[in-house]
Each structure stands twice: as C-alpha cells, then as structure tokens.
Amino acid sequence: DAKTTQPPSMDCAEGRAANLPCNHSTISGNEYVYWYRQIHSQGPQYIIHGLKNNETNEMASLIITEDRKSSTLILPHATLRDTAVYYCIVRVDHAGGNQFYFGTGTSLTVIP
Amino acid sequence: DTGVSQNPRHKITKRGQNVTFRCDPISEHNRLYWYRQTLGQGPEFLTYFQNEAQLEKSRLLSDRFSAERPKGSFSTLEIQRTEQGDSAMYLCASSINVGGTEAFFGQGTRLTVV
Numbered sequence: 001d002a003k004t005t006q007p008p009s010m011d012c013a014e015g016r017a018a019n020l021p022c023n024h025s026t027i028s029g030n031e032y033v034y035w036y037r038q039i040h041s042q043g044p045q046y047i048i049h050g051l052k053n054n055e056t057n058e059m060a061s062l063i064i065t066e067d068r069k070s071s072t073l074i075l076p077h078a079t080l081r082d083t084a085v086y087y088c089i090v091r092v093d094h095a096g097g098n099q100f101y102f103g104t105g106t107s108l109t110v111i112p
Numbered sequence: 113d114t115g116v117s118q119n120p121r122h123k124i125t126k127r128g129q130n131v132t133f134r135c136d137p138i139s140e141h142n143r144l145y146w147y148r149q150t151l152g153q154g155p156e157f158l159t160y161f162q163n164e165a166q167l168e169k170s171r172l173l174s175d176r177f178s179a180e181r182p183k184g185s186f187s188t189l190e191i192q193r194t195e196q197g198d199s200a201m202y203l204c205a206s207s208i209n210v211g212g213t214e215a216f217f218g219q220g221t222r223l224t225v226v
Contacts, residue, residue: 034214043116043203043217044155087154099145099168100205100215102154 003027004088009107012082018075020106022088025069032091033064034100035073037084044087044102047073078110114138116218118204124224125194132190133221137206144187145215146179147203148172155203161187162209194225 005023012018024033034049048055048062050071055062061074075082087105117136125131137144142163147155158177159169163184173179176194181187191198201222207215 036217041201041222043205043219046214046216049214085154099157099160100155101157102147104152104154 003090003101004103006086006088006103006106008104009109011109011111012075012078014080014110014112015077018073018078018082018108018110020073020075020086020088020108021070022072023070024088024090027068027090033062033068033071034089034091035060035062036087036089036100036102037082038087038105039084047086049091078108080110080112082108083110084108116204116206116216118202118218118221120221121219122222122224124226127194127196127225129194130190130192131194131223132188133202133204133223135187135189135204135206135218137186137204138216139185140208141206141216142184142209143207143215144181145205145207146187146189147205147217149201149203149220150199158189191223194223196225199223199225 032049032051035047036044038044048060050062063072085105085107087102089100119134144161146158149155157170158173159179161181164181176192179189201220203220205215205217
C-alpha cells in the first residue's frame with residue numbers, strides 16, 4: 001500500500017548535494033512525510049520528517065511543496081557513507097494503527 | 113544501550129522447525145512494530161502493538177506466525193513449521209504514542225530456512 005513514488009536509483013558525486021525526489025500526490029492533510037535510509041544489512045535509520053513546513057536537521061533537509069504532493073530530501077554534502085537505499089514514506093495514521101509503509105526506495109550511490 | 117535490540121541477529125533453521133525472535137524496544141516506547149524484508153524489497157509491515165495490545169495484523173502474517181508482547185515491554189515473533197519462503201530479515205521498530213513521531217528500528221534478525 002505504498003503511497004509514494006521514487007526513482008529506483010541515483011548517483012551523486014562525493015561532496016556535492018544529493019537531491020532525492022519523492023511524489024506523494026494522494027497525501028492527505030494529516031499525513032506526515034518521513035525519510036529513512038538503509039545501509040546494506042542494517043535496519044532502517046530515521047533521517048527526517050515533516051508535515052507542511054520545510055525541515056532541517058544535522059543529517060538532511062526536507063523540502064515539501066506547497067501543495068504537499070511532492071518532496072525532496074537534500075543531503076548537503078554527500079559522503080561515501082551516504083550510499084544507501086532511501087525510503088520516502090507517507091505515514092498512515094488511522095484508528096488502531098499508524099504503520100509505516102515502505103516502497104522500494106531510491107538506491108543512492110555516492111561516487112568518489 | 114538505548115536503541116532497539118533484536119536477538120538473535122542470525123538464525124539458520126531446517127524447514128519445518130519452529131523459531132522465535134525477540135525484540136526489546138526503547139524503554140519508554142509503547143508502540144512496537146514488526147516488519148519483514150526480503151532481498152531487494154523494502155520492509156513489509158507484519159503487525160503492530162500498542163502496549164500489550166496487538167492492534168493490527170497484515171495479511172502477510174499467516175496462521176504460522178504469532179507475535180506477543182505480554183507485559184507491554186519486549187515482544188516475541190514466533191514462526192511455526194518454517195518454510196523456505198520465510199527466509200528474510202525480520203525487523204522490529206518502536207515509537208512513542210504521539211502522532212507525528214518517528215519509529216526507531218533494530219538491526220533485525222536474519223532468518224535462513226534450509
């Protein structure tokens with residue numbers, strides 16, 4: 001039931017900004033956008049999330065369009081350790097549960 | 113350690129055997145989730161607890177699977193009569209019971225059924 005669309009793969013040069021897009025055109029008003037990443041054989045790692053406003057933390061920035069139908073995760077200075085699969089998730093929050101539905105994500109490769 | 117802990121990290125079992133995995137969530141988190149991940153796919157939701165109550169189960173959770181969280185703290189996931197198709201990474205996550213908060217994942221238990 002993933003409600004997001006992401007490109008399957010992207011490359012980024014080391015030291016440059018990595019901009020990972022996500023479409024979530026059916027998002028509803030009270031649903032958050034979350035980003036996680038997963039390095040091979042490890043559990044998913046939380047990066048950032050937001051509702052309407054742009055957000056920034058020590059790892060990344062999240063830019064959400066005004067209509068909330070798409071967002072972009074920005075890693076400002078990509079390093080080789082940022083090579084991972086990045087998942088954009090719309091949080092389903094209904095009575096009795098609030099699961100995270102993962103899609104297949106974007107495989108980001110940071111190139112030296 | 114303040115993270116989500118899963119044990120064992122790896123499990124190899126023969127087809128037909130039963131296996132049980134354990135998840136210890138972050139101590140103040142009352143929500144606990146189980147996911148399964150196969151190679152090349154994103155994690156798939158299995159089930160979810162709020163405290164000791166199992167509030168939702170995915171159709172992926174066949175009758176051979178059972179999850180418990182008896183005291184609202186740690187949780188176990190049991191698979192009976194394992195099949196080769198059960199080979200996957202089983203992930204546990206926890207969060208607090210507030211909307212708009214993130215969940216934190218453990219490192220997973222990798223199950224191989226031979």
